[in-house]
Amino acid sequence: MRVEEFLKEKNINIGDFIRVIKEEDGEEVIYEGYVMPPYELSPGDTLVLKLENGYNIGIALSKIRRVEVIERAKVKPEIHFEAFIEGKPHLPDVTIIGTGGTIASRIDYETGAVYPAFTAEELAKAVPEIFEIANIKPKLLFNIFSEDMKPKHWIKIAHEVAKSLNSGDSGVVVAHGTDTMGYTAAALSFMLRDLGKPVILVGAQRSSDRPSSDAAMNLICSVRMSTSDVAEVMVVMHGETGDTYCLAHRGTKVRKMHTSRRDAFRSINDVPIAKVWPNGKIEFLRDDYRRRSDSEVWVDDKLEEKVALVKVYPGISSEIIEFFIDKGYRGIVIEGTGLGHTPNDIIPSIQRATEEGIAVCMTSQCIYGRVNLNVYATGRRLLKAGVIPCEDMLPETAYVKLMWVLGHTQDLEEVRRMMLTNYAGEITPYTRFDTYLR
Amino acid sequence: MRVEEFLKEKNINIGDFIRVIKEEDGEEVIYEGYVMPPYELSPGDTLVLKLENGYNIGIALSKIRRVEVIERAKVKPEIHFEAFIEGKPHLPDVTIIGTGGTIASRIDYETGAVYPAFTAEELAKAVPEIFEIANIKPKLLFNIFSEDMKPKHWIKIAHEVAKSLNSGDSGVVVAHGTDTMGYTAAALSFMLRDLGKPVILVGAQRSSDRPSSDAAMNLICSVRMSTSDVAEVMVVMHGETGDTYCLAHRGTKVRKMHTSRRDAFRSINDVPIAKVWPNGKIEFLRDDYRRRSDSEVWVDDKLEEKVALVKVYPGISSEIIEFFIDKGYRGIVIEGTGLGHTPNDIIPSIQRATEEGIAVCMTSQCIYGRVNLNVYATGRRLLKAGVIPCEDMLPETAYVKLMWVLGHTQDLEEVRRMMLTNYAGEITPYTRFDTYLR
Numbered sequence: 018m019r020v021e022e023f024l025k026e027k028n029i030n031i032g033d034f035i036r037v038i039k040e041e042d043g044e045e046v047i048y049e050g051y052v053m054p055p056y057e058l059s060p061g062d063t064l065v066l067k068l069e070n071g072y073n074i075g076i077a078l079s080k081i082r083r084v085e086v087i088e089r090a091k092v093k094p095e096i097h098f099e100a101f102i103e104g105k106p107h108l109p110d111v112t113i114i115g116t117g118g119t120i121a122s123r124i125d126y127e128t129g130a131v132y133p134a135f136t137a138e139e140l141a142k143a144v145p146e147i148f149e150i151a152n153i154k155p156k157l158l159f160n161i162f163s164e165d166m167k168p169k170h171w172i173k174i175a176h177e178v179a180k181s182l183n184s185g186d187s188g189v190v191v192a193h194g195t196d197t198m199g200y201t202a203a204a205l206s207f208m209l210r211d212l213g214k215p216v217i218l219v220g221a222q223r224s225s226d227r228p229s230s231d232a233a234m235n236l237i238c239s240v241r242m243s244t245s246d247v248a249e250v251m252v253v254m255h256g257e258t259g260d261t262y263c264l265a266h267r268g269t270k271v272r273k274m275h276t277s278r279r280d281a282f283r284s285i286n287d288v289p290i291a292k293v294w295p296n297g298k299i300e301f302l303r304d305d306y307r308r309r310s311d312s313e314v315w316v317d318d319k320l321e322e323k324v325a326l327v328k329v330y331p332g333i334s335s336e337i338i339e340f341f342i343d344k345g346y347r348g349i350v351i352e353g354t355g356l357g358h359t360p361n362d363i364i365p366s367i368q369r370a371t372e373e374g375i376a377v378c379m380t381s382q383c384i385y386g387r388v389n390l391n392v393y394a395t396g397r398r399l400l401k402a403g404v405i406p407c408e409d410m411l412p413e414t415a416y417v418k419l420m421w422v423l424g425h426t427q428d429l430e431e432v433r434r435m436m437l438t439n440y441a442g443e444i445t446p447y448t449r450f451d452t453y454l455r
Numbered sequence: 456m457r458v459e460e461f462l463k464e465k466n467i468n469i470g471d472f473i474r475v476i477k478e479e480d481g482e483e484v485i486y487e488g489y490v491m492p493p494y495e496l497s498p499g500d501t502l503v504l505k506l507e508n509g510y511n512i513g514i515a516l517s518k519i520r521r522v523e524v525i526e527r528a529k530v531k532p533e534i535h536f537e538a539f540i541e542g543k544p545h546l547p548d549v550t551i552i553g554t555g556g557t558i559a560s561r562i563d564y565e566t567g568a569v570y571p572a573f574t575a576e577e578l579a580k581a582v583p584e585i586f587e588i589a590n591i592k593p594k595l596l597f598n599i600f601s602e603d604m605k606p607k608h609w610i611k612i613a614h615e616v617a618k619s620l621n622s623g624d625s626g627v628v629v630a631h632g633t634d635t636m637g638y639t640a641a642a643l644s645f646m647l648r649d650l651g652k653p654v655i656l657v658g659a660q661r662s663s664d665r666p667s668s669d670a671a672m673n674l675i676c677s678v679r680m681s682t683s684d685v686a687e688v689m690v691v692m693h694g695e696t697g698d699t700y701c702l703a704h705r706g707t708k709v710r711k712m713h714t715s716r717r718d719a720f721r722s723i724n725d726v727p728i729a730k731v732w733p734n735g736k737i738e739f740l741r742d743d744y745r746r747r748s749d750s751e752v753w754v755d756d757k758l759e760e761k762v763a764l765v766k767v768y769p770g771i772s773s774e775i776i777e778f779f780i781d782k783g784y785r786g787i788v789i790e791g792t793g794l795g796h797t798p799n800d801i802i803p804s805i806q807r808a809t810e811e812g813i814a815v816c817m818t819s820q821c822i823y824g825r826v827n828l829n830v831y832a833t834g835r836r837l838l839k840a841g842v843i844p845c846e847d848m849l850p851e852t853a854y855v856k857l858m859w860v861l862g863h864t865q866d867l868e869e870v871r872r873m874m875l876t877n878y879a880g881e882i883t884p885y886t887r888f889d890t891y892l893r
Contacts, residue, residue: 162833164796166769196793200769275891276794276824283892325775328766328790330854331604331638337763340778352766354634356714358602384822386714395600416768453713454721454892 019061023078024052032090037066038083039076048074049087069229109187109244111151113236114177116170116193117160144233146295147240151187163194163201163220168420171204172318178209178216179314188215188243190236195220195273195281198252202268203417204320206250206441213312215243216250218268222279231255231279238263238293245299247290248307250441255279256292264289267306269414269443272384285384286409286452287445319424321347326416328352328382329359338366341375347427348376348419351404352412357381357388358395364402371403376432378405378419380412385453405433408444418443457499461516462490470528475504476521477514486512487525507667547625547682549589551674552615554608554631555598582671584733585678589625601632601639601658606858609642610756616647616654617752626653626681628674633658633711633719636690640706641855642758644688644879651750653681654688656706660717669693669717676701676731683737685728686745688879693717694730702727705744707852707881710822723822724847724890725883757862759785764854766790766820767797776804779813785865786814786857789842790850795819795826796833802840809841814870816843816857818850823891843871846882856881 029035029052037048050066063075147153158177159170178189193201202218209216219239221232231254239253242265250268258279266284275281292300323346327337341349349370353359357379359367370377379399381388387409390396400406407415415436422435437444467473467490475486488504501513585591596615597608616627631639640656647654657677659670669692677691680703688706696717704722713719730738761784765775779787787808791797795817797805808815817837819826825847828834838844845853853874860873875882 162796162799162831164792164833165799167798168770171769194793196796197769273793273821274823276819276821276826278824278891280891281821281824322770324770326766326768326771328764330764330851331609331635332606332760332762332858333764336782337778340775344774354602355632355711356634358600358634360603360605361600362603381714383711383714383719385712386716386719388714393600395602413768420770453716453718 020064020078023064027084029084029086030090033086034088034090035066036085036087037064037076037081038085040080040082045082048076050074051090105152108150108152110154110185111188111190111240111243112154112156112181112186113190113192113240114174114181115155115157115160116166116174116191117162144236146233146237150237150240150297151244153240154181154186156181161194163196163198166194166197166201168204168320168322171201171208172316172320174201175205175208175316175318178205179316182212182214182216182314186214188217188245190217190219190239190243192236193218193220195222195254198282199272199411200413200417202250202252202266202271203411203414203441203443204421206268206443207418207421208316208318209250210315210317211312212250212307212314213248213310214314215245215247215309216268217243217265218250218252220254222255222277222281231260234260234295235263237295238265241295241297241299242291242293245291246309248309249290251290252282253293254282256289261294263293265291265293267442269418269441270411270445272411272413283455284452285411286386286448287442288449288452288455317421320420321423321427322420324348324350324416324420324423326350326352326412328412329354329363331360333360333363335363335366338363338370342366342370342373346375347423348378348432350378350380350407350412350416350419352382353379353388354382356386356392356396357390357399357404357406358393359399361395361398364395364398367399367404368402371429374427374429376405376419376423376427376429376436377403378407378415378436380407380410380415382412384411387448403429405436407436409448410443414443458502458516461502465522467522467524468528471524472526472528473504474523474525475502475514475519476523478518478520483520486514488512489528543590546588546590548592548623549626549628549678549681550592550594550619550624551628551630551678552612552619553593553595553598554604554612554629555600582674584671584675588675588678588735589682591678592619592624594619599632601634601636604632604635604639606642606758606760609639609646610754610758612639613643613646613754613756616643617754620650620652620654620752624652626655626683628655628657628677628681630674631656631658633660633692636720637710637849638851638855640688640690640704640709641849641852641879641881642859644706644881645856645859646754646756647688648753648755649750650688650745650752651686651748652752653683653685653747654706655681655703656688656690658692660693660715660719669698672698672733673701675733676703679733679735679737680729680731683729684747686747687728689728690720691731692720694727699732701731703729703731705880707856707879708849708883710849710851721893722890723849724824724886725880726887726890726893755859758858759861759865760858762786762788762854762858762861764788764790764850766850767792767801769798771798771801773801773804776801776808780804780808780811784813785861786816786870788816788818788845788850788854788857790820791817791826792820794824794830794834795828795837795842795844796831797837799833799836802833802836805837805842806840809867812865812867814843814857814861814865814867814874815841816845816853816874818845818848818853820850822849825886841867843874845874847886848881852881 256264694702
């Protein structure tokens with residue numbers, strides 16, 4: 018039997034989420050996934066399913082015992098977008114800047130892969146709820162995977178955000194791929210000076226045309242947060258795996274901690290700023306956030322791009338440090354072991370780097386906790402070699418910050434002073450006990 | 456007043472843990488720490504305290520309002536070690552191999568820094584409880600900081616462990632610095648073949664002569680576990696911050712997740728093997744561990760050292776990949792973003808690497824979760840470039856494993872097969888939901 022006939026007989030459509038009970042070695046095995054159109058090269062008697070883990074499998078029709086439809090393919094409501102854009106005077110204005118990523122992507126039914134595809138307009142159409150919260154102004158800035166985001170993109174986003182905020186927006190939402198969202202959040206935190214309004218980065222762990230997508234709730238909570246009193250750069254993503262609430266994380270303290278879970282984004286060494294519910298309820302988890310004000314934001318976009326992030330490990334060769342020196346790098350952020358250590362045999366190269374005016378900063382690959390180079394002899398030797406200990410800063414945040422600091426000064430004493438100055442909550446003076454593995 | 460007189464008057468001794476109530480700008484500020492002897496260069500009217508965070512501070516005597524002794528400096532019981540070594544026939548034999556690290560270190564009261572100092576014998580003397588559990592055979596193999604551990608040290612430890620086990624020990628405990636304990640645990644997991652007995656790595660987050668040290672309980676629980684039924688390489692460290700129980704983690708799935716907390720070691724993407732209490736109670740958290748047997752262990756110590764671990768980040772230059780190619784590296788483990796991605800502009804260099812026969816493996820810097828290169832176009836491009844996706848393996852474990860695999864074959868197809876073969880529990884076929892941030 019051909020797969021087309023099979024689907025017709027069972028009243029199943031392409032895109033439906035179904036359960037297939039299949040015979041394997043005399044036993045029943047269950048697969049659940051989205052019905053894909055047959056590949057060009059797949060045999061005509063094979064049903065192709067896209068599983069929740071992203072893999073496609075082919076199931077021979079002859080082995081299928083039963084099928085059940087779990088959820089029909091979503092049909093998006095037809096909305097006349099222009100009517101919304103007209104604007105409701107009682108609602109605040111919020112610009113949604115599209116940059117690409119899963120929140121604005123779709124499954125390509127030809128290849129089975131996920132591509133960034135929605136324009137910011139299409140994205141807004143897909144989540145009509147946000148039009149009840151604000152006058153949404155969509156703006157597609159570019160459309161790239163977040164793994165391709167570069168410092169030049171951070172700068173473009175920063176200027177677009179500043180333009181929107183200074184033209185009267187209540188806040189700005191930046192739709193961004195999740196892979197490097199933490200890095201971009203840190204970059205905007207340092208570059209947007211005198212910020213008086215909320216800037217929210219949001220993404221999705223599952224693309225927006227899948228029933229299990231987290232895109233809609235994340236976007237709704239983001240727009241809610243963008244009209245709040247918090248004048249900081251934040252990441253707003255699912256707080257739990259269920260569709261309950263989102264967490265608003267400070268942009269310098271947030272990290273993607275899981276490859277695929279909806280609650281992948283976590284605040285590290287710090288508590289999130291707030292819980293946000295889609296209905297607009299906001300529960301603040303701390304009181305020390307920057308308040309909304311009339312101040313005009315400006316972009317301090319000077320970045321030194323010759324900076325490297327290097328994780329050390331047993332057996333690492335000092336030639337890697339030498340390589341960065343010889344290539345003219347101006348800064349190196351090290352992800353050391355434990356309290357911030359490196360093998361002792363690479364310390365001479367680190368000292369050579371600092372002697373040549375290269376800023377070397379220390380963070381920890383433990384991720385949680387704080388570097389302390391005063392406890393052990395190795396740490397003291399690193400201090401003596403001129404290494405700057407970055408307190409409890411995330412390695413990723415220290416990397417972005419060092420680019421920004423070196424954009425302003427290459428004097429090592431001034432670099433040290435700026436690295437240890439708290440510009441955007443990147444250093445927590447005292448670590449709360451209840452921030453570990455949360 | 457000189458500090459010596461001050462201490463005498465207050466009946467305080469060097470090494471006591473005290474609370475100092477000090478005046479600062481008209482307010483009372485409290486410091487707690489260990490009384491240090493005055494530095495050679497410190498003013499005679501300054502009391503030097505080592506704080507719990509490792510810092511030393513000097514407090515002018517004139518500013519001190521009150522002092523309270525919280526805990527007296529510990530006096531170690533005098534034990535005639537040789538009497539213990541005689542051996543009790545009803546107890547199992549356990550060798551404790553000393554390699555250095557905090558479990559065997561002390562504060563140097565001259566410089567205030569912590570140095571590795573105890574011999575394995577001194578270590579054993581410090582925790583008399585373990586002599587009630589087993590006939591302890593201490594062996595100081597070397598005495599280095601764990602950040603200086605190299606593949607050659609892993610090999611030496613492996614051979615020493617095998618020698619002890621094959622000479623009749625019930626199990627072996629390896630005292631090891633915590634910085635790179637996870638890497639060594641993974642290395643022993645791959646190198647010790649046909650293991651029939653427990654091999655425990657243990658360390659301490661606080662040095663053993665401090666009242667707050669976790670060394671004693673960790674060591675007691677390690678010796679308990681070394682006489683258990685589990686024939687695997689494990690890390691045994693505090694399960695909570697309190698002195699309640701330890702967790703026994705599988706050597707390939709464990710990571711130091713905090714710079715300083717006693718419960719820093721956590722199993723990633725997997726549940727620990729067991730909870731272990733100092734009194735000998737063991738609660739197994741899983742049933743699928745390797746059981747004790749009579750098999751003779753042997754060391755498969757072929758390691759290829761020309762392997763690099765590279766974390767990618769926005770703005771990383773492909774010249775870093777080119778550098779490893781040109782330097783003759785045989786393998787590169789990438790810590791990609793999200794599901795296992797790199798910027799697209801470095802993929803041509805990755806392809807050049809695989810074309811030149813260099814094994815390139817993908818893990819995720821998210822730490823939790825599993826790489827999946829089938830979901831997005833970037834992942835598919837990386838697969839096409841020949842990248843080996845390492846499932847839910849820790850980056851550190853994948854790095855160690857790739858060294859070991861390349862020690863056996865440099866044929867890329869065979870490397871791929873071996874990297875995806877589960878040798879020591881390094882790949883979890885299905886991730887349990889309750890293993891995230893635990």
